Amino acid sequence: MQHDKIITEAGSKNDTPRPKIFEFPLPQAGQRMESGFFNLPPSVEFDATSVIDALYVHIPFCTSKCHYCDFFSLAGHLDQADTFLDALGRELDLQVTHFGRPAPKTIFIGGGTPTLLPPEALARLMAQINSAIKFDRLTEFTVEANPNTFDVHRAKILLSGGVNRISFGAQSFSATELAVLQRDHNPESVPVAMEIARRAGIDNLNLDLIFGIPGQSLVDWDKNLTRAIELDSTHLSCYGLMYEPNTPMTARMKQGEFTPASDDLEIAMLQHTRDRLAAAGFARYEISNYAQVGKACEHNINYxxxxxxxxxxxxAAGYHSGYRWKNVQSLTRYIDALNSAAPVVPITEIERLTGLARWGELAILNLRLTEGIVTHDFKQRTGVDVMAILNPLLQRYQSMGLITIRDGTIALSEAGIAVSDTIFADVLEAFAQFAPRQRGS
Ligand code: SF4
Known part of the structure; x- marks a missing residue:
């Protein structure tokens, strides 16, 4: 999953949407085909020396739709699992033909609820991935699981497919809070699912948690953290609840069913999370992510x-050499495009980030990480002196205590994290303002 927001796992979970403020002229790349989809630019357009580090696979099925969720997922439709996997296999073939057989360092199967697939379908998915990629460099293979849909049979299938990490959507250990979110599991199912994973031999386990749930106090949130620590997961992702447009949660809020948590409470929860988890041996390595030593999620770090x-x-959204593209957000259209006589990757959006637009985006992605922007690495990769571009902004933010500059790194302070969206917009603006002067010189 990746996130543009502190809050939920992003749209399609590997899709980090470009902030609205990002107003560089971004040429649409790729030609629209007769099918209405865009084609991938020719292979020569992609930097052949730049390898593929990650593979994301999106499984769109869920038992029911949680009220806060704006990821692409569908309740039911499992009767289409086989047809869907036919299409998925064809897309894998097309991408391998285009990019060559990848040797990613990380794989993440998200959704949706991948473990909702029947065991035979899950085994087929594992076989498809195993035959499409090289495992030479693979160090981390994560599958997302709903605690209610995880069992011994599935755990064994995943293990034999190479999976070594499970990310459980726990969200809360309070039955009341889960009911507010309309999650379909109960708190007791989380330790049961974790035990099943561990017994099968998968002990690198993440728990997703949500704070700022209506009615939740700081004490309530602390109880959730305490329970997560007791369960000894290796990684915790803690997101504030977002009210996404067109979700039932937002509609209920607008109808006055509840009042959202105040900004002050959310900030207090964010800060308490950092302190509570630090005391328990979890280091924060990204705004919303905490890990025991050596257990940071490499897949998300790739993003x-x-x-x-x-x-x-x-x-699902891919990225290579500044190109970014996204597949159609429809199960029917996805299946139809790939199971046709002339299958195509059903791309509905593609753009190419170039020059400073590309590096401005890299800067804000890096700022999400606790290590921040490592200026030497940034210059080596981009040829751009980030300090020179951001200098006036950095001076202002440093004096406000929002940014720290230390040992060749630029990072958000705790106060900066609380207003990160504003800082990111300003950083992008600084890159935008710099661009015309560069072009003129
Ligand atoms: S289980 Fe996850 S993907 Fe499915 S509806 Fe709930 S939040 Fe969305």
Missing amino acids: WKARNHLAIGPS
């Missing part, structure tokens, strides 16, 4: 470092 990644499945 925050804008490394090349392929992505398959409906709504």
Whole structure:
């Protein structure tokens, strides 16, 4: 999953949307085909020396739709699992033909609820991935699971497919809070699912948690953190609840069913999370992510470092050499495009980030990380002196205590994290303002 927002896992979970403020002229790349979809630019357009570090696979099925969720997922439709996997296999083939057989360092199967697939379908998915990629460099293979849809049979299938990390959507250990979110599991199912994973031999386990749930106090949130620590997961993703447009949660809020948590409470929860988890041995390595030593999620770090990644499945978003594209957000159209006589990758959006537009985006992605922008690495990769571009902004933010500049790194302070969206917009603006002067020189 990747995130443009502190809050939920992003849209399609590997899709970090470009902030609205990002107003560089971004040429649409790729030609629209007769099918109405865009084609991928020819292979020569992609930097052959730049390898593919990650693969994301989107499985769009869920048992029911949680009320806050704006990811592309559908309740039911499992009767289409086989047809969907036919299409997914074809997309994998097309992408391998285009990019060559990738040797990613990380794989992430998200959704949706991948573990909702029947065991035979899950085994087929594992076989498809195993035959499409090289495992030489693979260090981390994560599958997302709903605690209610995880069992011994599925755990064994995942393990034998190479999976070594499970990310459980726990969200809360309070039955009341889960009911507010309309999650379909109960708090007791989380430790049961974790135990199943561990017994099967998968002990690198993430728990997703949500704070700022209506009615939740700081004490309530602390109880959730305490329970997560007791369960000894290796990684915790803690997101504030977002009210996305067109979700039932937002409609309920607008109808006055509840009042959202105040900004002050959310900030207090964010800060308490950092302190509570630090005391328990979890280091924060990104705004919303905490890990025990050596257990940071490498897959998401690939996104925050804008490394090349392929992505398959409906709504999945890939990135390579400054090109970014997104598949159609429809199960029917996805299946139809790939199961046709002339299958195509159903791309509905493609753009190419170039020059400072590309590096401005890299800067804000890096700023999400606790290590921040490592200026020497940034210059080596981009040829751009980030200090020179951001200098007036950095001086202002430093004097306000929002940014720290230390040992060749630029990072958000705790106060800066609380207003990160504003800072990101300003950083992009600084790159935009710099661009015309560069072009003129
Ligand atoms: S389980 Fe996850 S993907 Fe499915 S509806 Fe709930 S939040 Fe969305």
